[in-house]
Amino acid sequence: MSDRIRVVVDAMGGDNAPGELVRGAVQAVQGRENISVILTGKKTAIEQELAKYSYPKDRIEIVHCEEVIDTAEPPVNAIRSKKDSSLVVGLQMVRKGEADAIVSAGNSGAILVGGQAIVGRIRGIERPALAPIIPTAEGVSLLIDSGANVDARAAHLVQFAKMGSIYMEHVLGVKRPKVGIVNIGAEEEKGNALVKETFPLLKECTDINFIGSVEAREIPSGACDVIVCEAFTGNVILKLYEGLGAVFMEKIKGSLMKNLQTKIGAALIKSSLKETLKTFDSSEYEGAPLLGLKGLVVKTHGSSKAREVENSIYQCELFKKQKINEIIKENLKLN
């Protein structure tokens, strides 16, 4: 079948490995018939987890790997030295075309480094970019780049804008996504040297819906669909989002548990509040694609549970079905 998709799930990566990774894989093959999953990692541990579920056995395969890359390991070194790790073996399968995509919740740096070094860039893409989605008051926005390649140049940011726009339109289904560049003011003359150089280049792009500068204040309200920035800035935005969200939740919980009265109140608002807070919980969404590579590499949160793994696998399916890389090559005039 032409629309059959094969996704590697790095069963050893992340805080909840292998349990939640395996469960996510099982849910995905149960959920959609055209999905096959290859679990890379320690065979015995994976088999133990798989034994808990009933699922179509012909669509989950285990590829045993002796090694595991730890979260704290220096990425470049880990990728070079651990050839038989669940991540490296999975990336090699994508490179060789034995799999269409890989999902990993492991060492972020290693995923980024390994994605570039092993899977490789699309010819003409100067830098791949990590593009997580972040929740907003209106839905979600794509933040591109928040990866490990800092100090990008203007030409890189233009490619990020185009790739992000294509992904947002074809994978997340947003028509003519609004593309904005992160800036410290709304006017064109504002910004640092990089933004000032990039702004006019983006304005000239006829293939994206560039709406100009977006201040960080407007990001949470959903001012644009694709938020373009250099990776250092993107990382700050992404991490601050997570950190501030966590502190808010904790503070609110604390105020609800203050005394008997507030506890009664808390019981009454619980389900409504939970629903609201869920929209700001990144684990409800799929992982972040590393765009610009020959195959698809998806980085999920280190703490991701089965739900996020499952969603990430579906995202890989859509990525292939929508021929994202072909569109990127065509739109960016790459060959």
Next chain:
Amino acid sequence: MSDRIRVVVDAMGGDNAPGELVRGAVQAVQGRENISVILTGKKTAIEQELAKYSYPKDRIEIVHCEEVIDTAEPPVNAIRSKKDSSLVVGLQMVRKGEADAIVSAGNSGAILVGGQAIVGRIRGIERPALAPIIPTAEGVSLLIDSGANVDARAAHLVQFAKMGSIYMEHVLGVKRPKVGIVNIGAEEEKGNALVKETFPLLKECTDINFIGSVEAREIPSGACDVIVCEAFTGNVILKLYEGLGAVFMEKIKGSLMKNLQTKIGAALIKSSLKETLKTFDSSEYEGAPLLGLKGLVVKTHGSSKAREVENSIYQCELFKKQKINEIIKENLKLN
């Protein structure tokens, strides 16, 4: 009296001018006997507001100015052309030593530009830095720089770290404040070119308590007291803090007002929740000092009310009393 302090309040700047500015000034002179305020702006409008209160008349003076700088005006132009504006006249008074400090809620760019151009830098300070405080789970942190001078060099960031540390210790009373540099990872080898260059320089500083890199995720939990960064990054952090806070509040309010049950629950938790949310409301705090100038310039929120204006005036008092600029000159070995 030697500890008498004279503070200019730009009565025409900000969304709530002149009402809240005048009220803040009145509260400050009522609150502390050694404070005098000079209100710059339209005399008639200011007098109308002052007429609402009883206060020690000898400690509030009006200096009439014909012009007002609007929030949206291009800063450099505004400072150059509007010589008789409430902001420029106030800054001139600080320059001439007729006042110790100025508090303005007006056009941010104009305050930053005017502060540098009119009040002037302390000799040896290469760049002044705007240092707002941001709320955290533990209290507050000082974010330096979040001003208008982007693309700072490593030497600038070192001065920011030292000035921020002095301010945090002597004005906000934090002993041996922990100084961190915003980075995308905890390790010393992580970061963009600027951070990599700055990190070893900060490590060498024996006069600050440098704790290394701080990831944006850790900022809201209060990982360090003085958060050092380049202004573009600082602006993103500050604005995202505000934007995300506002969206959270709105979402939570929405979930509380959902139906009758949640409304009853909301009534029970209201006061506890309000108290919690107040700690994350920046208007509860004082304004942001522009550090490194010969006199003190404090920028409050455009939306600031009397409370923030009053607190900012007290902050000016402490700044003078603690001889912050003298300590800066001494510690940074400037003359």
